[in-house]
Amino acid sequence: MSTRTLIRGGLVITAADETHADVLIEDGRIAAIAAHGSAVAQGWTADRTLDATGKYVIPGGVDAHTHMELPFGGTFASDTFETGTRAAAWGGTTTIVDFAVQSRGQALRAGLDAWYAKADGQCAIDYGFHMILSDVDESSLKEMDLLVAEGITSFKLFMAYPGVFYSDDGQILRAMQRSAANGGLIMMHAENGIAIDVLVEQALARGETDPRYHGEVRKALLEAEATHRAIQLARVAGAPLYVVHVSAEEALAELAGARDKGLPVFGETCPQYLFLSTDNLAEPDFEGAKYVCSTPLRPKEHQAALWRGLRTNDLQVVSTDHCPFCFTGQKELGRGDFSKIPNGLPGVENRMDLLHQAVLDGHISRRRWIEIACASPARMFGLYPQKGTIAPGTDADVVIYDPHAEQVISAETHHMNVDYSAYEGRRVTGRVETVLSRGEPVIHDRQFTGRAGHGCYVPRATCQYLG
Numbered sequence: 163m164s165t166r167t168l169i170r171g172g173l174v175i176t177a178a179d180e181t182h183a184d185v186l187i188e189d190g191r192i193a194a195i196a197a198h199g200s201a202v203a204q205g206w207t208a209d210r211t212l213d214a215t216g217k218y219v220i221p222g223g224v225d226a227h228t229h230m231e232l233p234f235g236g237t238f239a240s241d242t243f244e245t246g247t248r249a250a251a252w253g254g255t256t257t258i259v260d261f262a263v264q265s266r267g268q269a270l271r272a273g274l275d276a277w278y279a280k281a282d283g284q285c286a287i288d289y290g291f292h293m294i295l296s297d298v299d300e301s302s303l304k305e306m307d308l309l310v311a312e313g314i315t316s317f318k319l320f321m322a323y324p325g326v327f328y329s330d331d332g333q334i335l336r337a338m339q340r341s342a343a344n345g346g347l348i349m350m351h352a353e354n355g356i357a358i359d360v361l362v363e364q365a366l367a368r369g370e371t372d373p374r375y376h377g378e379v380r381k382a383l384l385e386a387e388a389t390h391r392a393i394q395l396a397r398v399a400g401a402p403l404y405v406v407h408v409s410a411e412e413a414l415a416e417l418a419g420a421r422d423k424g425l426p427v428f429g430e431t432c433p434q435y436l437f438l439s440t441d442n443l444a445e446p447d448f449e450g451a452k453y454v455c456s457t458p459l460r461p462k463e464h465q466a467a468l469w470r471g472l473r474t475n476d477l478q479v480v481s482t483d484h485c486p487f488c489f490t491g492q493k494e495l496g497r498g499d500f501s502k503i504p505n506g507l508p509g510v511e512n513r514m515d516l517l518h519q520a521v522l523d524g525h526i527s528r529r530r531w532i533e534i535a536c537a538s539p540a541r542m543f544g545l546y547p548q549k550g551t552i553a554p555g556t557d558a559d560v561v562i563y564d565p566h567a568e569q570v571i572s573a574e575t576h577h578m579n580v581d582y583s584a585y586e587g588r589r590v591t592g593r594v595e596t597v598l599s600r601g602e603p604v605i606h607d608r609q610f611t612g613r614a615g616h617g618c619y620v621p622r623a624t625c626q627y628l629g
């Protein structure tokens with residue numbers, strides 16, 4: 163039986179508009195939107211009415227970069243699809259795109275099937291997959307075509323992590339040529355991993371073992387160099403390119419220069435690069451390990467450039483790169499050798515709130531908040547307008563957001579399965595109150611009302627920023 167839900171009296175914010183409007187939801191979709199107080203809206207009846215007076219009504223967040231249960235550095239990211247998607251819902255995110263992994267020597271199909279199995283029946287919110295390519299050869303190139311047809315329309319390659327996920331320039335060029343032909347989008351981890359490994363070895367030989375050296379060896383210039391090289395390879399292949407987790411001003415300058423030339427080059431940054439810095443990596447007593455991720459945190463001065471890039475659209479997306487490892491037992495694997503600290507930070511629950519705080523701090527406008535966190539990732543990865551906006555016919559993935567509520571971010575209160583918060587003690591204004599996923603309340607008045615298995619796999623179209 164169909165349920166009608168009515169959200170009354172809120173300020174509806176999309177990437178395009180802000181309107182005081184009522185939103186009618188039926189059969190899991192937005193049925194209609196009408197000005198608050200209009201005769202049309204007053205005539206609506208519903209089984210469930212949610213009062214959003216004084217609140218924002220925004221599209222559910224789309225986090226296009228998560229790693230639930232990622233195998234890394236001899237351990238696994240500590241959020242499962244169940245715990246990670248529940249935490250995402252608490253933070254106002256209603257869709258994730260996670261990375262299925264091809265292990266070396268394995269077919270893409272095997273890696274993808276393993277990810278379908280991990281997520282199936284576990285998720286509180288909807289999900290899709292990108293595919294990590296670890297072994298670019300004739301057979302994996304052929305498989306890329308099949309995956310694009312199946313709705314896996316983006317592929318991550320690594321210029322970092324030699325011996326693990328690393329692809330050389332020839333492999334990268336081949337994968338790009340294939341994506342130019344099949345419509346897929348190459349997502350690049352742009353760091354010169356071969357040069358970084360030399361610097362790691364030299365640092366360790368000098369006895370530089372603390373977490374802060376992770377930031378020192380993974381130099382901004384090596385991110386910029388790899389970004390430049392990835393752009394040139396994409397040009398040669400005639401392929402579009404999306405550079406993930408951009409952290410260095412110099413790398414952003416490469417993207418901006420390419421975009422100025424009109425090239426189809428896109429960039430993502432993450433909250434950790436906007437709000438944290440090498441000061442965190444330098445925290446004493448091995449606490450810096452909590453902030454080890456790649457690309458690494460940069461000196462604070464890089465943040466202004468990233469905010470500018472988000473305003474000027476040289477960066478289009480903010481995703482989390484959520485890849486949590488507990489401090490106890492996981493980050494600790496790298497005591498005495500920073501190169502053994504599993505790379506990654508938790509954050510899937512914090513993104514919408516941190517970016518709302520950025521609105522209050524004057525870095526971005528409200529509509530740009532929704533654009534970089536909802537609409538643009540949905541367009542980039544072929545989910546729009548089903549996801550990422552509020553419009554008649556789209557999925558009713560809707561957040562009622564209280565822009566005045568104060569909160570202090572803490573591991574004591576978060577829902578991610580990780581024993582620390584990268585933002586411990588940070589005060590932010592704004593908080594998720596209610597979250598609907600396809601019309602079903604998964605968070606209702608700050609209570610979890612969802613369930614594992616509600617979330618559905620969503621096949622994706624190709625990038626909607628291209629021709």
Ligand SMILES: NC(=O)NCCC(=O)O
Binds near residue numbers: 407455506
């Ligand atoms: N980013 C990170 O440190 N860990 C996750 C894997 C990746 O995205 O490179």
Ligand SMILES: [Zn+2]
Binds near residue numbers: 351406407457
């Ligand atoms: Zn990466």
Ligand SMILES: [Zn+2]
Binds near residue numbers: 227229483485
């Ligand atoms: Zn990642």
